[in-house]
Amino acid sequence: MDTSAHTQDILDMISNLPAAPETQGQPIAGVARVAVPLRADEERALRQHLERYWGRPVELQIEIAPSILGGVWVRVGDTVIDGSVQGRLETLRQHLRTQARIMIASAPLATGGDAP
Amino acid sequence: MKQLGLDLGLFLSQIVNFGLLLGILYVLLYKPLLGKLEERAKKIKKGVDDAARADQLRADAEAFYQQEMDRARHEAHEVIERATLSAEQQRAEILAQARQEAHELILRAQQQVQREIQEGQTLLSQQVVDLAIAAASRVIQEDLDDEKHRRLIQDFLNEAKQIE
Numbered sequence: 001m002d003t004s005a006h007t008q009d010i011l012d013m014i015s016n017l018p019a020a021p022e023t024q025g026q027p028i029a030g031v032a033r034v035a036v037p038l039r040a041d042e043e044r045a046l047r048q049h050l051e052r053y054w055g056r057p058v059e060l061q062i063e064i065a066p067s068i069l070g071g072v073w074v075r076v077g078d079t080v081i082d083g084s085v086q087g088r089l090e091t092l093r094q095h096l097r098t099q100a101r102i103m104i105a106s107a108p109l110a111t112g113g114d115a116p
Numbered sequence: 117m118k119q120l121g122l123d124l125g126l127f128l129s130q131i132v133n134f135g136l137l138l139g140i141l142y143v144l145l146y147k148p149l150l151g152k153l154e155e156r157a158k159k160i161k162k163g164v165d166d167a168a169r170a171d172q173l174r175a176d177a178e179a180f181y182q183q184e185m186d187r188a189r190h191e192a193h194e195v196i197e198r199a200t201l202s203a204e205q206q207r208a209e210i211l212a213q214a215r216q217e218a219h220e221l222i223l224r225a226q227q228q229v230q231r232e233i234q235e236g237q238t239l240l241s242q243q244v245v246d247l248a249i250a251a252a253s254r255v256i257q258e259d260l261d262d263e264k265h266r267r268l269i270q271d272f273l274n275e276a277k278q279i280e
Contacts, residue, residue, distance in 0.1 A: 036265045042273065049276040069253060070260050072272040083272040085256055093249045100241035104234055 027057040030076035033065040033084070050076060 032038075032046060043062065050058045058076060065073070068084035075081075260268075 034269065035260070036262065038269065039266075042266075042269050045273050046276075049273065053276075053279070066257075069257055070265055071268040081276075083268075083275065085260075085268065086253070089249050089253055089256075092252075093245055096245040096248070097242050100245060101238055104237045104241065 025056055027059045028054055028077055030058045030060045030074065031063060032060055033063045033068055033073040035064070035066050035068050035070050035084075037064060038062060046072070046074075050074070 030050060038046065047058060047060055050060065054076060068086040069089070070085040071083045071087070073080070073082050073084040073087065
């Protein structure tokens with residue numbers, strides 16, 4: 001899997017996030033999903049990053065979800081940041097499906113001969 | 117006269133009688149008979165004239181009949197020619213239309229077959245992609261140990277740090 005491309009996708013996604021709300025100080029709810037439990041320092045770093053970005057406390061609920069395979073999936077408010085392996089595979093699936101559709105649509109098909 | 121043995125008086129009376137007889141015969145017999153003969157001749161002449169007129173009329177009628185028959189034959193021939201031409205044109209039009217419809221039918225069938233082939237190929241390719249992704253998921257899941265999980269989480273935190 002191309003990690004640098006995926007990193008760029010995440011950066012693009014994050015850079016398109018809406019500006020932080022003006023309601024400073026009020027906590028906002030969020031969910032983080034990971035495949036394996038976070039260590040204390042990882043959890044602390046994650047909360048700090050999110051709170052620094054949002055500029056207010058984030059009431060983060062951490063869930064263990066083996067289905068994401070690896071990485072971190074976060075939703076804060078209406079915003080989702082998908083840094084999971086499952087998300088990368090899903091992106092790859094969509095890309096491959098699109099490429100296959102384009103190839104099939106552009107491939108010439110044999111005809112049964114000229115009509116009169 | 118006596119020397120000839122003729123009696124003049126008798127001779128004269130006989131002449132007179134003969135004249136009278138001729139007059140009577142002329143009036144009573146000759147004149148009516150002549151009239152009858154003239155009447156008969158007129159009738160015969162009229163009959164001959166009528167027969168000639170009838171013959172002329174018959175000839176005229178026959179000529180008219182022949183002329184009408186020729187005209188009818190000519191018109192019938194033209195009608196048949198026009199009908200034949202029209203039928204030929206209609207046959208050609210129907211044939212061309214049938215060919216066009218058959219061509220369009222074949223074209224539509226070919227397009228339908230092409231669409232179905234493409235749909236089948238698309239479905240098959242998507243199933244292949246799904247299978248490949250499922251296999252990749254299984255391999256990745258088996259391959260990810262704790263160290264790799266930690267690295268993935270750290271990568272995410274580093275990326276999040278970059279955007280602060």
